[in-house]
Amino acid sequence: MKNGKHLCTVGSDDVWMFSARVWGELWGPEVSFLDVSGGGKHRNNGENDFLIWEMPHELVKGDCIAFFFEDGSESSPKGQLFDPSALETEQPKIDISVPPTDKDVVKLESRPSLNADLTWSFKINQGPYTLVAPDKVRQHVSLHVLWNEERPQRLRVNLSRSSLREIVGRTGGEELFLEYIPLGSSFEVAVVL
Incomplete structure (x- = not known):
């Protein structure tokens, strides 16, 4: 839910896995984003579709995203099939190497x-609120949620801060919260005004 209104439901009939991510960084200009995507059920040939519910969904100060991990089989709305041809054909020119050099x-x-004033509040179940903010050392904040049908009774929730160097080097960051939560759990992240 976003600000108390239904945004999307991802049901187990439609996916073998799904991921939701809320993220933001010091540089902006956008305050934060929400992405919700998943892998459609495998076909007989082993292939599956990449489905999108929200990507990217821009968040502003005052927005609250609430997650509810419940039994449910139907998605609402249905995930949209990723269409690479719908991507903008003209990408902005970025003068950066791949992978990025130290320079x-x-x-x-x-x-x-x-x-510079980006702050989130995070709460799980009926626990206390935790304030999370990027800083000059770790400029990126992220809440990552992951589910798959191999262990359908649990959901992985990870709240972290990372520096650009940690992201580029894939060396991790600072884990602020990492748990596998059971069915019936809920949690929320809000962009503080």
Whole structure:
């Protein structure tokens, strides 16, 4: 749910796995984003479709995203099939190597902080609120939710902060919360005003 209104439901009849992610960073200009996507059920040939519910869904200050992990088989709305031809054909020119060099990282780190006051509040079940914010050392905050049909009774929830260097180097970051939560659990992340 977003701000108390239904945004989407991902049901187990439609996917073998799904992922939801809320993320934001100091540089902006957008405050935060929500992505919800999944892998459709495997066909007889072993292939599956990439489905999208929200990607990217921009969040502003005051927005609250609430997650409810419940029994349910039907998606509402149905996930949209990813269509690569719908992508913008003209991408903005970015003068960065792939993978980024150390010089590229320094350049990216030197951008102005447009979201210097970015703060989230995070709460799971009836627990207390925890405030989370990026800083000059770890500029990126992320809530990552993961489910798959191999262990349908649990949902992985990970709240973390990472630096650009940790993201580029795939070395992890600072885990603030990491648990496998059972059915019946709920949690929320809000962008603080």
